[in-house]
Amino acid sequence: xxxxxxxxxxxxxxxxxxxxxxxxxxxxxxxxxxxxxxxxxxxxxxxxxxxxxxxxxxxxxxxxxxxxxxxxxxxxxxxxxxxxxxxxxxxxxxxxxxxxxxxxxxxxxxxxxxxxxxxxxxxxxxxxxxxxxxxxxx
Numbered sequence: 543x544x545x546x547x548x549x550x551x552x553x554x555x556x557x558x559x560x561x562x563x564x565x566x567x568x569x570x571x572x573x574x575x576x577x578x579x580x581x582x583x584x585x586x587x588x589x590x591x592x593x594x595x596x597x598x599x600x601x602x603x604x605x606x607x608x609x610x611x612x613x614x615x616x617x618x619x620x621x622x623x624x625x626x627x628x629x630x631x632x633x634x635x636x637x638x639x640x641x642x643x644x645x646x647x648x649x650x651x652x653x654x655x656x657x658x659x660x661x662x663x664x665x666x667x668x669x670x671x672x673x674x675x676x677x678x679x680x
Contacts, residue, residue: 543614543626544612544613544615545602545612545613545615545629545630545633546609546611546612547591547594547610547611547612547633547634548609549587549609549610549611550609550610551610552590552610552634552638553583553587553641555638556638556641557574559638560573560575560642560645560646561574563646563650563653567650572649573646573650575645583645586644586645588606589640589644590637590640590641591604591606591611591637592604593640594611594613594633594637595613597636597668598613598633598668601615601616601617602614602616611637613633618675620678621672621674621676622676625674629668629672632664632667632668632671633668635664636661636664636665636668639657639658639664640661642654642657643655643658643661
């Protein structure tokens, strides 16, 4: 099974979240990410992707491509395949939060910590989904 995360979607989310936070705090030049921050965002994206790989361990391998990242999962045969979409949504949410937290580490560390704390709940949900199994047929 593969989970593909589109890099541009994650980065657009970063721009929206940091833009909204910047407006609320009245500090757009310090907090908001923009299209011009591509070089600064690149290593943060890579690290956020690795964060998700860690959450998906030991089931996944990761491969970057031009559009984002692909996680190849080797799930047990009795894993609840019906949870695939739920797993995808949780993984997308996790990587978005992880990127925002990494961005905020430099400009608003207290907010970064909040995003990390919220992301712990998503990580727990992902790990729970990974352990779901179908009941054996009788």
